[in-house]
Amino acid sequence: MSEHGRPISVGVATPPVDPRSEAQITELVRRFYEIGRAHPVLGPLFEAAIPDWEGHMVIVADFWSKALLGTDRYRGNVFSSHMRLPVEPEHFDQWLEVFQQAAGETLPPPLARSAIARARHMTDSIRVGLFPYRDKDGKPTRKPPF
Numbered sequence: 530m531s532e533h534g535r536p537i538s539v540g541v542a543t544p545p546v547d548p549r550s551e552a553q554i555t556e557l558v559r560r561f562y563e564i565g566r567a568h569p570v571l572g573p574l575f576e577a578a579i580p581d582w583e584g585h586m587v588i589v590a591d592f593w594s595k596a597l598l599g600t601d602r603y604r605g606n607v608f609s610s611h612m613r614l615p616v617e618p619e620h621f622d623q624w625l626e627v628f629q630q631a632a633g634e635t636l637p638p639p640l641a642r643s644a645i646a647r648a649r650h651m652t653d654s655i656r657v658g659l660f661p662y663r664d665k666d667g668k669p670t671r672k673p674p675f
């Protein structure tokens with residue numbers, strides 16, 4: 530116990546987080562999937578791979594809470610989650626457009642700007658990780674062209 534009668538925390542300290550920011554991130558994720566599920570290309574990809582929408586949105590909100598607010602709520606591996614999905618390089622630009630719209634609508638401008646910058650960076654890293662090669666026409670591809 531500490532001198533104030535509270536248990537002494539032994540975990541890794543996480544910074545105090547404004548609960549309004551957490552609520553905004555939950556809104557961001559909800560809006561992202563509202564737009565995304567109605568998207569002609571991304572919608573069917575999401576529907577085929579996500580049976581439990583409430584559970585999935587909690588995981589994705591944890592991911593953004595960690596990325597944007599520095600919490601330790603997400604413990605997964607975002608890259609490996611996408612390795613077995615039938616995604617193509619062009620899906621990433623579409624994903625980012627949906628994200629930009631959702632972030633613009635739900636987050637205050639400074640948080641929206643950092644969310645979009647992080648999303649762009651992560652989009653690039655996942656795409657390059659999944660499609661590290663170029664085919665003869667210069668299109669990113671999963672397999673070496675030889």
Ligand code: HEM
Pocket residue numbers: 571574575578579588589592605606607610611614616617620621624647648651652655
């Ligand atoms: C090509 C565009 C993308 C598509 C079609 C897509 C689709 C999906 C799908 C279907 C899942 C569920 C996978 C499963 O549970 O088996 C998923 C998980 C997830 N996606 Fe994406 N995604 C895309 C890009 C991105 C990007 C760029 C990010 C981050 C910036 C991201 C963040 C996440 C997160 C955090 C999860 C949860 C991972 C976990 O379960 O630990 N996605 N995505």
